[in-house]
Amino acid sequence: MAGNMLDNRGGGDGGWSFPAIHPEGRRFGLIAIAISLAVLLVLDWELLGWPMLALSAGVFAFFRDPERAVPQGSDLLLSPADGRITQIAEVEWPRELAAVPGLATGPVWRVSIFMSVFDVHINRAPIAGSLRDMIYMPGEFANADLDKASERNERQHMIIERGDGTVVALTQIAGLIARRIVPFVKNGDILAAGQRIGLIRFGSRVDVYLPAGTQPAVLMGQKTVAGETVLAHIGQSRLIEGIAL
Known part of the structure; x- marks a missing residue:
């Protein structure tokens, strides 16, 4: 849930969700999907189109940007x-x-x-x-x-x-x-x-x-x-x- 605060006292929603995709990667993922769909639907090259579509999902995954719990300490x-x-x-x-x-x-x-x-x-x-x-x-x-x-x-x-x-x-x-x-x-x-x-x-x-x-x-x-x-x-x-x- 957007804006939901998590803490070490059990507060917040700990359910699994897809990590955010960094804005730097969104355009690469959309371009990859567009090319894959063109190969799959326009050229009708299923043998190539389906692997390319799977690769497009990999592009989004590459740019995933999960939150991190940063430990505190001056040293x-x-x-x-x-x-x-x-x-x-x-x-x-x-x-x-x-x-x-x-x-x-x-x-x-x-x-x-x-x-x-x-x-x-x-x-x-x-x-x-x-x-x-x-x-x-x-x-x-x-x-x-x-x-x-x-x-x-x-x-x-x-x-x-x-x-x-x-x-x-x-x-x-x-x-x-x-x-x-x-x-x-x-x-x-x-x-x-x-x-x-x-x-x-x-x-x-x-x-x-x-x-x-x-x-x-x-x-x-x-x-x-x-x-x-x-x-x-x-x-x-x-x-x-x-x-x-």
């Missing part, structure tokens, strides 16, 4: 993307970020989240703060799961600074199928943790660079939910272990 660094963690490594800064004031010097922890075409593709702010800078870099469209994609693929960096000076950088990376990075925000915007900040069309990757003195609180292969999964506790460094089932 929390949240996942900006739905997907699977495919890389956790100490790395040097990308060349375009190496000289940005306020970022930690030397190697930093980078957590990479790969988004398949089946994941929600709305990206969200990992922390609350001011969007200090956005840096767009043209590049290739290689497989976003490769390590070299961080420096070769088309990408967009976002640098978010909290009131206490803590800075978190994230990078939206285009891939083989993803051909456009769409921001919802601009330089100087004040962001809330978990706020929608953009999307990458049709499968790709997001890198998160952790602040100094902070280590990941997630594991390789773990599934993440944008705006809900805690990637790290800012200022905390401790070993995290899990069991592969």
Whole structure:
């Protein structure tokens, strides 16, 4: 129900419903349906038309935009993307970020989240703060799961600074199928943790660079939910272990 408030005391309607479709995707879905119906009804190519119609439903599903329960805490660094963690490594800064004031010097922890075409593709702010800078870099469209994609693929960096000076950088990376990075925000915007900040069309990757003195609180292969999964506790460094089932 539109406008219905949910809370942790049992208030609101918890029934299942179709998630909202982000406006960015509605036109793509309608275009896909129109082409499918033309193939099916005008050209009478049923063998092709029915699969295309099913694919049209997939286009709408790609742009789904479910609500999220954003955890509260000044030390929390949240996942900006739905997907699977495919890389956790100490790395040097990308060349375009190496000289940005306020970022930690030397190697930093980078957590990479790969988004398949089946994941929600709305990206969200990992922390609350001011969007200090956005840096767009043209590049290739290689497989976003490769390590070299961080420096070769088309990408967009976002640098978010909290009131206490803590800075978190994230990078939206285009891939083989993803051909456009769409921001919802601009330089100087004040962001809330978990706020929608953009999307990458049709499968790709997001890198998160952790602040100094902070280590990941997630594991390789773990599934993440944008705006809900805690990637790290800012200022905390401790070993995290899990069991592969």
